[in-house]
Amino acid sequence: MTTSSTLRFAAQSDVMTSLLSVVDLVRTGRATTRPEIGRATGLRRGVVTQRVEQAIELGYLEDGELAPSTGGRLPRxxxxxxxxxxxxxxALGARHIRVGLASLDGTIEEQAHRAWDITHGPAATLEETLAMVDAMLAQGGPDRPVWGVGVGVPGPVDFATGRPVAPPIMPGWNAFDVRGHVEQHLGAPAWVDNDVNLLALNERHRRSAEPVDLAYCKIGTGIGVGLLSQGRLHRGANGAAGDIGHVRVAGSTEPCRCGRTGCLEAEAAGWALVREARRALESGASSALEKVGGDALSPKSVADAAMDGDALAIELVQRSAHLVGDALATLVNMFNPAVIVLGGAVSTAGEVYLAEVRQRVYELSLPLATRDLVITRSVGDEKEPLRGGAELAREQLFEVSFPRWFADGRPSIAAVR
Known part of the structure; x- marks a missing residue:
């Protein structure tokens, strides 16, 4: 490359870098006027004007209302x-499918839900899921292209490939190319992650004022933790970080669905509570759960009965919370989060569950690790996994791969990869 061509390339790179910076400042709300952009970037007024005009031309920005004056005429x-x-x-769960459409700022615009058993397998589950998506996309409104897809599944995922890895409650899903299947259908880049990581990303969005060290623990059909370190997801070397559902419970001989015995999930997850409730009822225990019975008995019904003061349900829920609290205490000593959020069907037992977890964590963790620790329940909004999935797609589009496709005006699978 000649000296002149090298200089031209460097100049083009500088233009692209400053243009990306301008768009990102506005996208994230860190600067919303031309003077603010100038102060944030150090670019001269004329250069800022030029970059803003280029960004508007590319379709990334638009002029809004007049902003308050900081001296002189009102800025636009x-x-x-x-x-x-x-x-x-x-957002795929053990017993449901949730799908949603979001704008590029993460606002959920449409959503749909249906009951579904993940054990139907990947082909049938994804066919049903994508049919729900197609129906929403066809409902009318502005014709806008799909820029990205966030997918959550209830099991471990190799994030680099978008394939589940030996997921205990998802028979037939091991190494299935979920990402490729979705991308082929929708023609847009997709990212696949563990469902609890989506919930952790939703919590990050709710606490967007500052980076946070957070652990989101979902106690539903299974048990898992999504870990945020300074606002960044910690997936581990192979995507297995936070899978506390399969740590060993001392003295337990209960078989787990992963093939081992004595796992935390086999003692404290939703399906374990249902199993123990049935055992107790068959042994003659008196409980309001008798009225539910049969296939209708679920983790949520056990949690609801505990909230209503049923003695058997309270005993089962408190034992689950005790064991989960023990596991979380180890995590607190190792990871030192600022916040632990409890979610999932079992945690809907509310203070009955939360109080026991808090007691165990504070009792077993180091004083320094718990000095500022907050342990709370999730809001319980059914949009939480959808918002988290939108955050996953936005992060990968705008924070990870933006420079690769920015000049094209919209992302493509090839450019993102």
């Missing part, structure tokens, strides 16, 4: 064009 505010594309979210 700028907005990120969150309506240029859509994000699709598919």
């Amino acid at each position: 505010s700028l907005r990120f064009r969150a309506d240029r594309g859509r994000l699709v979210v598919c």
